[in-house]
Each structure stands twice: as structure tokens, then as C-alpha cells.
Amino acid sequence: MPEEIENLDVKIKLLKEFVNNGGVAELAKLGLVDELSNIRASSDGKVMPETVSSRLRTLMSVLLISEEMPPVYSPKFISYYSSTIQKKKSFDQINIETEEQFDAIYEEFKDKTDIIFRGQGEAKWRLYNTLQRSRIEGKLFDTESSYQELLEKLVENGTAEYQEQIQAIQFLFLVICNTINVQHPC
Numbered sequence: 046m047p048e049e050i051e052n053l054d055v056k057i058k059l060l061k062e063f064v065n066n067g068g069v070a071e072l073a074k075l076g077l078v079d080e081l082s083n084i085r086a087s088s089d090g091k092v093m094p095e096t097v098s099s100r101l102r103t104l105m106s107v108l109l110i111s112e113e114m115p116p117v118y119s120p121k122f123i124s125y126y127s128s129t130i131q132k133k134k135s136f137d138q139i140n141i142e143t144e145e146q147f148d149a150i151y152e153e154f155k156d157k158t159d160i161i162f163r164g165q166g167e168a169k170w171r172l173y174n175t176l177q178r179s180r181i182e183g184k185l186f187d188t189e190s191s192y193q194e195l196l197e198k199l200v201e202n203g204t205a206e207y208q209e210q211i212q213a214i215q216f217l218f219l220v221i222c223n224t225i226n227v228q229h230p231c
Contacts, residue, residue, distance in 0.1 A: 050094045055130065056105035057084075057092050062128045063108055066169065077101060116171065120192065123181050125169040132168065140168075 050056065064072070064081070072078050080098040087093050097105075112131045116124040126132040129140055141147045154160065165172070173181075180186060180195060204211065222228070 050097060050102060052109060053092060053094060056109055059108040059128055059130060060105050120186050123173060124171055129168055
């Protein structure tokens with residue numbers, strides 16, 4: 046009877062993500078590429094535990110343990126999720142891996158109007174807005190004491206620079222509210 050490996054399916058998924066995200070170079074450094082190529086699946090598509098070397102088992106266990114920690118956050122660099130499993134700890138998500146899965150999700154949500162989707166080009170990317178990315182990549186954290194301070198300065202500068210346009214928009218808003226007989230907050 047082959048030895049069982051706890052959480053094998055999850056560990057294999059993590060190993061695949063690791064390899065797909067550039068981990069092949071790391072596996073080569075560790076001399077694990079040949080061992081990776083020895084992994085076999087049974088007729089039901091499940092990995093056969095006896096084909097996973099002890100060194101790969103150790104690596105997969107380390108990968109699984111590392112998923113328990115959130116990605117490192119610093120206001121000085123952009124951080125990434127190491128896997129969709131790590132990301133799942135922060136977000137409800139659905140991994141779409143086939144055209145059929147996409148079609149099913151699309152059919153379910155195409156007519157909804159009370160939901161917003163925000164996508165990223167890469168699943169490992171965290172949700173940063175353009176200002177956050179610009180602040181980090183442009184090293185603006187060296188000149189601003191905080192993201193909040195940067196936002197306050199932008200609002201202050203924008204208000205001073207565009208005061209006439211702001212007043213015109215406020216005036217139009219009041220006219221529209223009065224025209225349609227709606228109570229306005231001003």
C-alpha cells in the first residue's frame with residue numbers, strides 16, 4: 046500500500062504555481078528538476094504519492110506552510126501573493142481554468158447590476174491603485190511622510206488649481222437639483 050501524503054492535492058497545486066511563476070530555476074538550483082519529472086498520475090488524474098520524492102515532499106510542505114502567512118507589506122515596495130491559495134486567505138475568489146468554467150460564471154453574473162469586478166493582469170498582484178504604485182515605484186515615500194499626507198496634498202493642490210471648475214460644477218449640481226425638485230446637501 047503506497048504511503049499517503051497529507052494535503053497532496055493542495056501541495057501539488059502549490060508546486061504547479063511555484064513552477065509556473067519562475068520556480069523552475071529554483072528547482073534547478075536545488076537539483077529537483079529530474080525528481081519533478083518523475084511524478085506520475087494514476088488513471089483518475091490524481092498524483093501517485095509513491096512517485097513524489099522525499100525532497101519534493103519537503104519542498105511542498107514548506108510551500109504549504111509559507112501560504113499560512115500573508116504577503117509581506119511595506120510602503121516601500123510592491124508585494125505579491127505567492128499563490129492563489131495565499132490570496133484566498135484575503136479574498137473570496139473563483140479560479141477559472143477552463144472555458145466551460147468561464148462560460149458558467151459569465152452566465153451567472155452577466156445580468157447583475159449590483160456587483161463590481163476588479164481584475165488584474167496577474168493573479169499574484171495585490172490590489173494597488175495607480176497612485177499607490179506610482180508612489181512606490183517613484184520612491185515618493187522618501188519625500189512624503191505617508192500615503193495619507195500625499196493624498197491630502199493632492200486634494201489641497203487640486204482644490205486650489207481647479208477652484209473655478211469646482212465652483213462651476215457645484216453650481217450646475219444646484220441648478221439640476223432645483224430643476225428636478227430634489228433636496229440638495231448644500
